[in-house]
Amino acid sequence: MTGVLLQAFIYLMAAVIAVPLAKRLGLGSVLGYLMAGIVIGPLLGFVGDETQEIQHVAEFGVVMMLFLVGLELEPRALWAMRHKLLGLGGLQVALTTAVITALAMALGQVWSISLAIGLVFSLSSTAIVLQSLNEKGWMKTDGGQSSFSVLLFQDIAVIPMLALIPLLALPELQEAAHSAGESHGSEMSLLTGLAGWQAAVVTLAAVAAVVVGGHFLSRPLFQFVALAKLREVFTAAALLLVIGIALLMSLVGLSPALGTFLAGVVLANSEFRHELESDIDPFKGLLLGLFFITVGAGINFDILFANVGTVLSLTITLIAIKAGVLLLLAKVFKLGKSDTWLFALSLAQAGEFGFVLLALTVQNSVIPAALADTLLLVVAFSMLLTPLLFICYEKFLLPRMETEQQSGNDAIPEKAKIIIAGTGRYGQIINRMLLSSGYETVVLDISAETIDRVARFGVQTYYGDAARPDLLHAAGLHEADMLIVAIDDRERTREIVQHARRERPDIHIVARAFDRLDVYKLFQDGANDIIRETFDSAVRAGRSALEGLNMHPFEAEKVVHAFVESDKSAMRQLAEVYDPEIPAHENTAYVELSKRVRDETETAVRSSQSANKGLVDRAWRPPASTDL
Amino acid sequence: MKKILVLYAHPAQRHSRVNSAMAARAQTLDDITFVDLYAEYPRFKIDVEREQQRLLQHDVIVLQFPMMWYSTPSLLKEWQDLVLEYGFAYGEGGDKLAGKTLALAISTGGSKDAFSTTGYQQHQLPDFLTPLRQTAHLCQLHCLPPYVLFGALSETNDADLNRHVDCYCQYLGGLRDQRLPADSIGTLPYFEAHQLTTLLETGA
């Protein structure tokens, strides 16, 4: 027990110190984690061999990340990028493998080893690249999307590679392995003992299960769980989903990351999307962080120092080759200038799958262990350099190209992003108005029943408590242009407004208020527009009453106008003397003023022939005949 | 018998002496559709469809309003902007109003003397109505000269007002029953209550 605690303590400590430091220095979190790993591993020797095992666990962070990426990507969007995926991705893997294989052969390796090296190095690091792209907000750019397509293709390509590598085995190495009595324990699999076609059927069935199950079963399941109204149970369900799918995928020999990615895409349209996102996100973050630390910690300084020259020159050559191939592809696929560089620099490293493949090559006697150790360092080193390449892109390349592009392209204004909290009687009307005006909204509601009801009328709503900062974040608070708080819980409304204002000084907040006092509070909390929930309808009822008493409708309209206007000015005056510390009825200044402004409102409305003309009375008043 | 539609626009009927009296009496006439635009559209949300239908169902459209800043009250302007639509009142296929008659009943605060090139208003009254007349022309409406009450605020005593209201009703009735000599009216720049009696007599 203490051992585990100590380890956890060391890892967390390293992360807690290194990551904020790296961020402050503008280096990005990935580099922070990697550094932390180097410090606690090779440098200080706090952690040792167990990093290998921890790394396997931590790789699950990649699985979760792909699930989250999938959640952001609707099936339609995925289909739309199929050309990029196959074209860019396929060519990247094929060309990079070819060039590196050729080079390795030129350096005197046999073809089988060369090919294995080519395959290992053709892959890039999904973890580092996606994390960095997300962190910098480049995911949505053309370059970011292209990188993502390639990474996705690589994730798929790993599967045939895993199958191919054992076939490259060198006889002499194999013999040595056998005589040493080593045997690699095979993983549990559903496919053992099945004929090829049967295996194919089972595999396809598993994929189908993810898609169909995700589409039809997830909803009732999550609805059921949501009814319990226990946050941790929902989190458990979310984890269950991700782990379950990953398990199923590994049982049939498919990439777990790919499976969860697929599940994410299927669930991208689900009303539980944002809740899932906010539940999984912290796990993903921690695991990925852990993964990066283990990469840093796993660098073997002894081997490194023995071959510094080789490792460095190989790493730089690798990055140059990969970037070269990517630049070529960017040209062929006609990416913009800054996108080209982002694409080329972001994918120029080798990736975590490289570790897996290298381990496999050694196990299967494809590559001699000594060579594999050096290659492992090259993989790790190239990953280590990636954050630096990103910084290089951001600090030196991007500024220059942005100024160049500005003159050329017209900036296309992005569509406003609007979050609506609450889809009861109040929020629904707002949402319908916005939708019919062509805006897109993200609607959150805490009641699974309400969501289900409005879903029947075709209103898409996400499940979750908008008062939870992480959920608001998942719903896009960081990039939203407007937040509309339409829930009927006064305290929660204030929490949401306060939080949103703290996070986003510039966002426009429209808030539903219960009464006058609520208005003052929400004003202090930083809402821009505060609307008393019953005020307008009461005013309309008053107008109907006046019309019912045979007042000319346009006169009644003027009374409404006068009343609303003077109430508005009264609110403004009262807000100044209102003190949240004192109950309104005990605040003498407030009570006095409210009496006075009420009288003022009445004179404003009532027709008065006196010098102080009423708002209604003065409207369209011609000069008196005596004035002419 | 012609079908008569009166569109009445006055935004402050609580202050009105002239137009309210005219409206009150006109509403009592048989076979005349009387519409108080400010009562029907207090929030300026004009039902274009319904207004166009109304126009189609009538032969003579009478606009009754007090002159305000040398123009119509704003709701009546809104009515023109929305109801006289392209494809309905003008432009391609916009001949739905062709051949109908547009009549005007206007009260002004300014005196009769003031409405002259040398007077206080610097123009004659019909000059201020050029936009309306041209609108009628474009819509192929036959526009009659306005029936006017000058000095509606100070100069009009009760007897004058009563005569103006009486004659207004006779005018509407005359339009309805086709007792008006359109030709001889058409040559006048405008006409007042005292001229109407003669006109009706010559027409009958």
Ligand SMILES: Cc1cc2nc3c(=O)[nH]c(=O)nc-3n(C[C@H](O)[C@H](O)[C@H](O)COP(=O)(O)O)c2cc1C
């Ligand atoms: C806002 C406003 C603008 C007016 N503009 C004019 C004008 O431009 N020329 C004019 O002769 N009278 C003008 N008047 C006077 C009105 O025409 C006059 O008050 C009206 O004809 C009287 O009719 P009523 O008793 O039905 O209100 C204006 C009156 C108001 C209230």
